[in-house]
Amino acid sequence: MSASTPGGDAEKISKPVPVPDESSREFFEGARQGRLMIQRCLACKNYRFLARARCDVCRSPEFAWEAASGKASIVSYVTMHQRYHAGFFDELPYPLAVVELEEGPRLVTSLVGVEEVTLKAGMPMKVVFREVDEGVFLPKFTPA
Amino acid sequence: MNLKGKCAIAGVGITAMGKIYGRSVTGFATEAIDLALENAGLTIDDLDGLLINAGLDTGLNLSLQNTMGLRDLRLLNHMNAFGSTAAAMVQFASLAIEAGMARTVACVFADTPLKEGSSAGAAYGGRGIANVPGGYASLLHAHGYFGANTGYAFAARRHMELYGTTSEQFGEIAVSSRAWAVMNERAQMREPITVEDHQNSRFIVEPLHLLDCCLVSNGGVAVIVTSAEQARDLRQQPAYILGMGQGHPGDALRAGREPMVETGARMAGETAFRMAGIGPQDIQACEMYDCYTYTVLVTLEDYGFCKKGEGGAFVEQGRLGPGGDLPVNTGGGQLSSYYMWGMTPLSEAVLQMQGNAGERQLPDLRYMLVTGNGGILSYHGCVILGSEPS
Secondary structure, eight states, X not given: OOOOOSSOTTOOOXXXXXXXXXXXXXXXXXXXXXOOEEEEETTTOOEESSOOSSOTTTOOOOEEEEEOOOEEEEEEEEXXXXXXXXXXXXXXXXXEEEEEETTSOEEEEEBSSOTTOOOOTTOEEEEEEEEXXXXXXXXXXXXX | OOOTTTEEEEEEEEOOOBSOOSOOHHHHHHHHHHHHHHHHTOOGGGOOEEEEEEOSOTTOSTTHHHHTTOOSOSEEEEOOBTBTHHHHHHHHHHHHHHTTXXXXXXXXXXXXXXXXXXXXXXXXXXXXXXXXXXXXXXXXXXXXXXXXXXXXXXXXXXXXXXXXXXXXXXXXXXXXXXXXXXXOTTOSOOSOOOHHHHHHSOEEEETEEGGGBOOOOBEEEEEEEEEHHHHHTSSSOOEEEEEEEEEOOOOTTOTTOOTTTSOTHHHHHHHHHHHHTOOGGGOOEEEOOOSBHHHHHHHHHHTTSSOTTOHHHHTOXXXXXXXXXXXXXXXXXXXXXXXXXXXXXXXXXXXXXXTOOGGGOOSSOOEEEEEEEETTTTEEEEEEEESSOO
8 A cells, every 4th residue: 555645735645556476476467468367277278366276176286377358247346435445535436346257257346437337237348457556557347 | 973962052151242442352252251151050160172263353362261260271272264153163162072072162252343433344444454465455455345345245236136136125134133133232223223224324335235234343252062961950041052064165256156146054054954954944043144134135045044036035024023934133133233253143042042032032942043154255154053952
């Protein structure tokens, strides 16, 4: 979390910036290059997200990172009203969704371009990438 | 090893609950155990086992043994599967007692998440914000996802989208719980509410209103587990342990599953009902983990009280409330009485089985189901209690 600069009138709390770690480095590096990276089991070919050491279908430890198509559909959606983090206060209320990628895995995402849209389970979505800090990109979803 | 009726809960202790400030978590835990022993007609010298479940306050840990002056325990553990832990502690205690490892085991939960001058919401919602993790967890925060409220809101919405469940139906659960809490002197919220009040309460994470969400409490609860044989000769009517089970479905984002609407409760129920030799139709009342109204609805479905997707209609017309067909959370639950993780439902079940539930006492109780749920519908445990060992 980036802290605000103490004192100044223009004080503005930043949103939390994602911090890559060992198991998510490929994901964040892919996002920087405009690709949504997920893992694929080399034995049974199932896709997965989040990253895991083993496939939970066939238990194989062998996997590769692949770029997902970016096509997805809404599984569920909510509207955040509660004040949790000052970096988001001026956007409240804002929507979030769980989307299911064409490849199968689900992920939680913020949304772009949905101000005039009535969200619905099954709605087709596609990935877009937004720079949230210098060199740090976040995959988000927008109606396809 | 068939555990049906081999062990029982012989006592329960509940401290003052809610905005109780200036007391340590070990103070609450110690008082809860003392009260439970007193309730059972036992003394601290009778204890040879101690199982501990801490909430947010990590001051509660294995050192409770020394704080309480307990020597030469034959069973000691600090357990955590979040909201399913209370059931898991009773299960572990029963297994150990039947295996001859211990004779009389105290299971305790205590927590002090409420701090004077800070909001209840800050206790849980703020937890993850102060310590931003790396990797994928940091991704959630970057998107603006915070706290358990968001995960349960996603689950509730999924149920609404799949089955047409309505917010008013969630409201029915809140109303029933509050109607029970009116009769519980320990409950933090005792003003009756209506579905309209529920609808008018502010959104936390839409579709969840404030009145869909549980309370936050300071306090402690303990139960005493012992053999059915010993329990029979003690002060209270024993709550015999007839069945128990767990279910932990795993990765919630896995492809091809519906973890938001199909929970570990189903697996836990199958195991517990098989052990007890009964089914949901035999259960007269339930004490269910109700961190949110939706949790009750989906749990009722997964135990087979109604079909998947029919929970919304099932809870209408006060079915779960006083005078309803299936009393649920007869002390007001976590929504209206107090939030002690899995000890909220367990403590009320023991009071009911003992006949100590006062104005809200249910008549002629033979079987009760007690459920615990942790994470975002990730971990589940249950016990079936009975008035007779068979």
